[in-house]
Amino acid sequence: MKLLLTSGGVTNASIRDALVEMLGKPIADSSALCIPTAMYGHPRNGPGERAWRFISGQQPGNPMVDLGWRSMGVLELTALPSIDQGLWVPRVRETDVLLVAGGDVLYLCHWMQESGLTDLLPSLSDTVWVGLSAGSMVMTREVGEDFIQWRPPTGDDSTLGLVDFSICPHLVSDGMPGNTMAEAEQWAAGISGPAYAIDDQTAIKVVDGTIEVVSEGHWKQLV
Incomplete structure (x- = not known):
């Protein structure tokens, strides 16, 4: 599987170009399924208007569904x-x-685990996974206590570990809503492996184990 791990979606031309390169064809010729599941478990999202906005492509600040795909479906x-x-x-x-x-x-x-999607991932060698925030972090080895609101019945706080690094998304300047560099560095101090802080104009591209940061904004490798 090819991974495009974003903080805010396909927010600029560089990230879009990376996506097209990974697809190997134009977006207009490509099929997509959107997965809204993570929204239901978050206290500020939940079911309702925000989930509908994602599915219907009505989130102009986080381009994903509204990029002009040949076809679009929902995988809940x-x-x-x-x-x-x-x-x-x-x-x-x-x-x-x-x-x-x-x-x-x-x-x-x-x-992902309960549905069987996790078991399917290794066979999806040509599929591109485009994550937005938690949709990116789930692929990492560790998320850190700061990003945990809901816990599964087992109490397990591990993520999939398909990439050997962690991500602090929504990096912002001091005084802006999101995570400041100071907060990201404090978070990284509790992470056991490599970590990146990325803003909403940045993505991490992972293909065949090769990591490339694609950015028109700000990012930093913290560990």
């Missing part, structure tokens, strides 16, 4: 355990890109 992970895999696995396999909303990272991780 909480529903998948109740239906036959034959109804959704073939659709995922034939889809070019998965667009994964932000929200609560452990809630998303839990339902």
